[in-house]
Amino acid sequence: EAGVAQSPRYKIIEKRQSVAFWCNPISGHATLYWYQQILGQGPKLLIQFQNNGVVDDSQLPKDRFSAERLKGVDSTLKIQPAKLEDSAVYLCASSFGSTGNEKLFFGSGTQLSVL
Amino acid sequence: AQSVTQLGSHVSVSEGALVLLRCNYSSSVPPYLFWYVQYPNQGLQLLLKYTTGATLVKGINGFEAEFKKSETSFHLTKPSAHMSDAAEYFCAVSESGANSKLTFGKGITLSVRP
Numbered sequence: 001e002a003g004v005a006q007s008p009r010y011k012i013i014e015k016r017q018s019v020a021f022w023c024n025p026i027s028g029h030a031t032l033y034w035y036q037q038i039l040g041q042g043p044k045l046l047i048q049f050q051n052n053g054v055v056d057d058s059q060l061p062k063d064r065f066s067a068e069r070l071k072g073v074d075s076t077l078k079i080q081p082a083k084l085e086d087s088a089v090y091l092c093a094s095s096f097g098s099t100g101n102e103k104l105f106f107g108s109g110t111q112l113s114v115l
Numbered sequence: 116a117q118s119v120t121q122l123g124s125h126v127s128v129s130e131g132a133l134v135l136l137r138c139n140y141s142s143s144v145p146p147y148l149f150w151y152v153q154y155p156n157q158g159l160q161l162l163l164k165y166t167t168g169a170t171l172v173k174g175i176n177g178f179e180a181e182f183k184k185s186e187t188s189f190h191l192t193k194p195s196a197h198m199s200d201a202a203e204y205f206c207a208v209s210e211s212g213a214n215s216k217l218t219f220g221k222g223i224t225l226s227v228r229p
Binding site: 003004033035040041042043044045048050055056091093098099100101103104106107108109 | 119121124147151156157158159160161164166205207209210211212213214215216217218219220221222
């Protein structure tokens with residue numbers, strides 16, 4: 001079974017530039033998550049989709065971050081403009097449902113460096 | 116609001132020694148508890164989880180954890196460490212219900228000395 005795919009694997013940009021990350025979840029998984037993992041910290045949920053609807057984006061900095069999940073499958077996360085503090089690993093995960101006891105499957109992440 | 120506390124950032128043990136990684140949680144309702152592991156250059160993967168029922172749960176690679184409601188703890192143990200156990204370990208909590216959110220602790224790095 002194919003896992004969660006993410007690209008790119010690494011990205012280096014200058015502050016105020018824009019960047020986009022792509023995620024393809026496991027086939028059949030209705031729930032998709034984007035997490036931000038800053039060095040030395042645990043993953044922090046940015047946004048959670050159920051099919052193509054947003055169910056939680058309370059910690060997404062909406063003035064610069066945006067995300068979409070067209071057709072309830074692939075998802076993109078965009079940052080525009082980037083700040084130095086956005087340097088982190090961006091993790092995509094998916095699960096079959098979202099009842100709280102679900103196992104999340106994670107991609108390998110995109111490591112973003114903002115210079 | 117739910118939260119997880121993992122005290123310390125690094126634990127070092129000798130190969131063959133007991134592994135004990137501590138996790139305390141805060142939740143307003145009965146929690147679901149998880150341990151995830153992240154090996155170098157890999158994504159996070161589930162080690163084990165507690166939902167309901169037996170409070171001692173067993174996971175992959177010989178790890179187990181015990182849910183203690185009175186102590187609000189979910190510590191991870193393994194009787195005998197192996198070099199391949201070196202990784203970062205994250206405790207996480209969620210609550211039952213639709214569209215539940217998984218909240219992670221800051222993680223603990225486990226080193227295993229030969």
